[in-house]
Amino acid sequence: QVQLVESGGGLVQPGGSLRLSCAASGIIFSTNAVNWYRQAPGKEREWVAVITRSVQTSYADSVKGRFTISRDNAKNTVYLQMNSLKPEDTAVYSCSSRTYWGQGTQVTVSS
Numbered sequence: 001q002v003q004l005v006e007s008g009g010g011l012v013q014p015g016g017s018l019r020l021s022c023a024a025s026g027i028i029f030s031t032n033a034v035n036w037y038r039q040a041p042g043k044e045r046e047w048v049a050v051i052t053r054s055v056q057t058s059y060a061d062s063v064k065g066r067f068t069i070s071r072d073n074a075k076n077t078v079y080l081q082m083n084s085l086k087p088e089d090t091a092v093y094s095c096s097s098r099t100y101w102g103q104g105t106q107v108t109v110s111s
Contacts, residue, residue, distance in 0.1 A: 001025075001026050002024070002025070002026035002027045002100045003024065003025045003026055003100075004022055004023070004024050004027075004095050004096070004097065004100055004101060004102035005022070005023045005024075005102055005103070006020060006021065006022050006093065006094060006095055006102040006103065006104060006105040007020070007021045007023070007105060008020040008021050008105060009093060009105030009106045009107045009108075010106075010107070010108070011108045011109075011110065012085055012107070012108070012109055013109070013110070013111050014085060014086060014087060014109055014110075014111055015084060015085065016085050016109070017081070017082060017083045017084075017085065018082050018085065018107060019079055019080070019081050019082070020036070020079065020080040020082065020093055020095075020105060020107070021077055021078075021079055022034065022036070022077060022078045022079070022080075022095030022102055023075070023076065023077045024076050024077070024078075024097065025076070027097055027098065027100060028076065029071055029073070029076050029077070029078055029097065030053065030071070030073045030076075031053055032053060032097045032098055033050055033051065033052045033053060033097065034050065034051050034069075034071070034078045034095060034096070034097045035047060035048075035049065035050045035095065035096045035097070036048040036049045036050075036069060036078075036080045036093060036094070036095055036096075037093070037094050037095075037096060038089075038091035038092065038093045038094070038107075039091055039092050039094070039104075040088075040090060040091040040092075043091075046060065046062075046091075047060055048060050048063055048067065048080070048093070049063065049067055049069040049080060050069070051069045051070065051071050051078060055071065057069050062088075063082075063089075066082065066083050066084045066085075067080060067081065067082050067083070068080070068081040068083075069081075078095060080093065080095075082107070085107075085109045086109060087109050087110060088109075089107060089109050090107060090108050090109050090110070091107060092104040092105065092106050092107075093105055093106075093107055
């Protein structure tokens with residue numbers, strides 16, 4: 001059974017940082033691409049970033065230069081380091097690999 005579990009969300013002030021984690025069981029992240037998505041209230045789900053099997057990364061323009069996706073093969077975990085957070089980054093962040101999704105973690109950026 002495949003399980004993706006996100007953690008690390010919370011409330012942070014504008015300009016602050018958070019690191020999200022996506023831990024997997026039943027699927028090996030080093031042999032699959034892993035994506036982060038987010039969905040703000042009343043908005044469509046938005047793709048945020050991807051890390052491929054070969055550790056290539058790509059980002060949405062809205063987060064480029066502020067967010068960094070990385071992978072720890074030993075822990076079978078993908079991270080999303082989010083810096084210089086803005087109120088518009090507020091959303092539920094979810095990780096996905098192949099057809100599997102996590103339950104999401106809430107990120108709220110507010111003063």
